[in-house]
Amino acid sequence: MSILAETEQQPAGHREDEPVRLVLAGCGAVTKLYYAEALSRLQSRGQVAVAGIFDPEAKQAALVQALLPSAKVAASFESLLAMDAGIAIIASPPRYHADQSIQALEAGMHVLCEKPMATNCSEADRTLAAAAANNLLVATGLVRRQFPATRSIKAMLEGGLIGRLRSVSCFEGGFFQWPVASMSYFSFSESGGGVLQDIGTHCLDLLTWWFGEPDEIHYADDAMGGVEANCLVRLRFGGFDATVRLSRDWARPNLYRLEGERGSISWTVNETETVEVALNGSRTTGFASFTNADGRSRDFVDAFCDQISGLVDAVRNGAPLSVPASAGRNVLDLVEGCYARRKLMDMPWLGPEELLHITACAGIRQ
Amino acid sequence: MTGTVAVLGANGFIGCRTVELLQLSGWANVRPIVRRPDTLASLSRFAIDAMVADARDLQALTAAFAGCQYVVHAVAGDARTIVDAIEPVYRAAAAAGVLRLIYLSSASVHGQSPPPGTDETSALHDDQTIEYNNAKVHAERRLGQLSRDGAVQVVVLRPGIVFGPRSRWTGGFADELIDGSAYLVDGGRGICNSAYVDNVIHAIKLAIEVPEASGRTYLIGDLEEISWADLCRPIAEALGFDLATISISAPLSFAPSWKQRLKESEGYRWLARSLPRPVRSGLKAGHAEWRKAGRNATGATMAPTVMVSEERALLHQCQTKLPWRKAEHELGYQPAVSFEEACRRSVGWLTFAGYPTCGNGAGER
Known part of the structure; x- marks a missing residue:
């Protein structure tokens, strides 16, 4: 290649x-x-x-x-x-x-x-x-990657603003509302996967852009014969873990939070220009707005x-x-790596009778 | 295997869990039916024979019901949708040769705080202050009229407060605790006529199976008599909140706030539907930040003003445990899941969904 x-x-x-x-x-x-x-x-x-x-x-x-x-x-x-x-x-x-x-x-x-x-x-x-x-x-x-906010996060990390990272957590999703034309969108053959392949592609791309390739990948989702509506990814990057929780069926605050030894950075998903920065020892949390080099404000x-x-x-x-396309290829590689390590998420609301059948259902891909 | 069961409104909280449970237990072939393809996102976890049909579209429904012996009508929606969907659903079921239609009504037909002695024989009123209750009354009446032709057997279930994973009473209450809008009128000492979702589905299965159920109506609930505080406490404890801090006195009147009026207006609904997802997310995030900033500024743990709805106030002051003796005697209904186990499963789902529960370790099997 x-x-x-x-x-x-x-x-x-x-x-x-x-x-x-x-x-x-x-x-x-x-x-x-x-x-x-x-x-x-x-x-x-x-x-x-x-x-x-x-x-x-x-x-x-x-x-x-x-x-x-x-x-x-x-x-x-x-x-x-x-x-x-x-x-x-x-x-x-x-x-x-x-x-x-x-x-x-x-x-x-x-x-x-x-x-x-x-x-x-x-x-x-x-x-x-x-x-x-x-x-x-x-x-x-x-x-x-075009957002001033995500570019600024990369610059802040490279500049060591919050020191060495301790943990990263990301939640993305909510009730699925993308106006798809047909049910076939929710098939492995049509889309190559579920929520991981969809919004997970964006999320994993940002993480590898900011932090590089992960050393370890742990992955679980809730697909039981179809494509996943929920998934949990744990990535090990050097000295810290990044936890990614994606959902198509329940909303939590769509937020990325990066905890460093000297402070934290929070980013609300799809916010193009603003990030929240908190530095240890300071009593103020700043909402900082960023632009690209040309100084123009940018929407989605x-x-x-x-x-x-x-x-x-x-x-x-x-x-x-x-x-470049190599970035698209890299994130596909990571998505495939997740699917290859796939385990079933713990679903503690299921009854005993369901649990008897769940493994058989989970092994089949539509 | 019971045959093929169509679940209409399969993307809703009860419909979704019905599909999940029937599919995973292998009790029946399940055919989820939803209004729009995007609402199949959650159910697409399964390799499943789903259909898209509007509950008011007779032709589309007839095609969607083809080959199904049973239909579970679990469509949620506004008052008009509740009533308008009844006739097309019944007529489509008849045209498709469906044997039995299970209609999920609600114990709300008796009001949120029914008088002692209320049961399935109690008179229903359509002049209640809550529009949803009247709509359910009208829907039941219309279904009763239609079913006189005997084309389709009909069973009506009236569950109480249906809670569990993905419900407003579980996830919705957790959200309210976190954003500072949660409240319990009078400490939540009133009786909560709870019905854990799996118990409702157990009743649906019996309503399908028991021949004598045809033409009957059943109240459905949990075994235990519990209070609203009992329902909310496990959620609050899991999230590290103290229920005592959200108790308020019953308000004297229920004039809708500007915010409620705005949310119920056509213009707001149109705007909410029309805005692209990133814009909606941004506005929601901005509002959350604004609320957070307000709380930080006042130093309070709750939002300064809590909007008390008439529905909740009545529910929280309920003094009547609705009986399900009729379902017990005629269907052999006994709640399959205890309240304690139901709470454990609900809190387990909160952890799964990513809430900051005390034991959050949303992990792998």
């Missing part, structure tokens, strides 16, 4: 003052909620031009076209790739990510693939190989803008990708 394709400067395919033309595959929830608005903002700034969009359901494509009127609706994915564009955004359901990314690369387009970049590592490797073979870039949509959609702009900048100017 080579990551040459992620860093090598690419020849600019368009004049510097022209917007970069791109196409988008997948007009589901993530596109309607975020990509369409982000692309609309970037179009209005003259940075990109959306040449075409595609979704197998014409009604979904029409809804997105209403948000991006200049885009043509392609009748098929192949027709989309035949359009004059330099970048393809892949925002289809996860099981299409690898194949569509590879097809786009083979059609000569750079790719931004929504997370997860594939449903398993071998698919991710095929994508990276296709990128290398075609000398093109692949970025992965781990959008939280801006983070999508930034990840698209990042790829445009890499394509045009050879800038390094802020979230």
Whole structure:
């Protein structure tokens, strides 16, 4: 596997003052909620031009076209790739990510693939190989890395603000409310897993970005023939443990808490600019707001803008990708590592009769 | 194996546990039916034959009930949904050839604080101050009218305060303790007509199995007579709270607060549905921080003003233990899980769900 394709400067395919033309595959929830608005903002700034969009359901494509009127609706994915564009955004359901990314690369387009970049590592490797073979870039949509808040946490950790870490705890989730189009979303074959593969991808990516690769992985979930709605991950990083609890069925405060020997950092999930910092010996807890280097305030959609702009900048100017596909591949590897070590969570409300059957149910994957 | 049981409203607290228990015990084939695909997230833990159908959509329901011998109607919702769903559910069950429909009504049809001597024969009133109670009364009456045609056998269950994992009385009360909005009127000395969720499901199974149950209505409850303080104490202790600190006197009136009025308004509901999840999360987090900041500023352990609902005030002052003798005599119902065990399991779920319980070690089997 080579990551040459992620860093090598690419020849600019368009004049510097022209917007970069791109196409988008997948007009589901993530596109309607975020990509369409982000692309609309970037179009209005003259940075990109959306040449075409595609979704197998014409009604979904029409809804997105209403948000991006200049885009043509392609009748098929192949027709989309035949359009004059330099970048393809892949925002289809996860099981299409690898194949569509590879097809786009083979059609000569750079790719931004929504997370997860594939449903398993071998698919991710095929994508990276296709990128290398075609000398093109692949970025992965781990959008939280664009937040000033998460970037600032990384900087604070690297600067030793709270000293050596003692523990990390993360809770994420609540009642699942993502507007999925069908029940097939909740199948291993469609999504590659449950809550771990979904929001866990973001969470584990942040942890490995901040702390590096874990030394130990312990994992348990509540899947009993289907995909997990709850999971518990314990990762050992050098001298401290990180505990991750993810849920699709009950809300607790969505909070990451990093305890160090000199203080603590708390981050509310999806808060783009603010973190809470408490230093030992100080009576004050600070809510600190951060911006990126350009000083502009950023909302959640801006983070999508930034990840698209990042790829445009890499394509045009050879800038390094802020979230290369290798990051997407690494987090897939960690997710697979969790599933490989899978145990059943303790569910103390189950009765004796249920417990007799539970092991048999838990061993089957849908 | 009993056949195929459709659980309508399978994403709700009782429906979800019904599917889980029936599936894991192998008692029946289970078909969860939900209104939207996203609400299947929790039930997708199982390899299960689920369907999507709105409880008011006769055609979709008929298709969803196909091949099912039994339907458990556990749809929650506002008063209008409760009433409007009755006819389509009954007619769809008839069209699909369902043998028996188990309707989960509520002991609330007798009010939150029923008079002594109340049982299944007591007259029902639809002029109660709590809209939910009237809706359940109307739903039962409508079902009674429809079932006169004999197309589908109907059994109505009236459980009391159904508690357990994922319930408002367990997880919801834990949240209230943590955010400072928990209260017990008069120390929670009133009788709580508790019904642990597994006991309700035990009654559902009997209502399916016992031929003589057809056309009957049953109150369902736990074995023990307990108070509201008894119900809340294990949760408070698990989280390190003292119940004495949340006792308040009964309020004299129940004019809805601006916050309640806002929450019940159409505009608020539309906004809550429309905002993207990150925005909702952010607002919720901001509100929590605001509350926390307020508490820190005053140094108090509770929010300065607690909103007492009429429903809770009546419940907490209840003096009547509702009987389940009829279910005992006709169905052979005996609560399968003791109150003590029910509390142990509920607290166990709190630990699982990530609450800061005293013994939190949410671990692996």
